[in-house]
Amino acid sequence: MKIRIFIVSLLSVCSMLSGILLINCANKKNDILVGDWSPTTVEIQGKTMKNSDLGVNNSLFDLYFTKDGRCSVTIGGIETDGIYFLNKSSVDIELNDKNQKLCFQRRTLTMSLNYGNADTLITFVRTE
Numbered sequence: 001m002k003i004r005i006f007i008v009s010l011l012s013v014c015s016m017l018s019g020i021l022l023i024n025c026a027n028k029k030n031d032i033l034v035g036d037w038s039p040t041t042v043e044i045q046g047k048t049m050k051n052s053d054l055g056v057n058n059s060l061f062d063l064y065f066t067k068d069g070r071c072s073v074t075i076g077g078i079e080t081d082g083i084y085f086l087n088k089s090s091v092d093i094e095l096n097d098k099n100q101k102l103c104f105q106r107r108t109l110t111m112s113l114n115y116g117n118a119d120t121l122i123t124f125v126r127t128e
Contacts (some may be wrong), residue, residue, distance in 0.1 A: 020041050030067050030086055036111060037063035037124040063109065063124055073100075076115070 082095035
């Protein structure tokens with residue numbers, strides 16, 4: 001009987017430790033995203049331009065990620081809060097029950113959207 005209690009107790013402790021490790025690993029995985037991301041280039045209908053050449057204020061387009069899986073996305077000056085999930089080559093963002101997948105490679109994020117009836121790619125880099 002004592003052995004059974006010991007085994008159950010040991011399994012409980014192992015289970016709690018595993019949970020703690022998983023949470024810490026998930027938070028460390030998000031570290032690469034945490035902070036403010038600003039646009040560097042915009043591609044509209046196949047033509048690429050630097051954000052600075054467009055004369056667009058960075059506050060119109062911005063991404064902000066927190067360590068706990070929350071994010072803030074500003075598109076066209078409208079800010080929306082949501083949650084995100086980091087995958088190997090993408091970041092999945094959920095905003096107002098809608099999903100947006102951003103391509104993530106070489107420390108850049110690329111958002112694809114239809115803005116002003118034009119297919120648009122916005123490339124972001126982390127600024128903080």
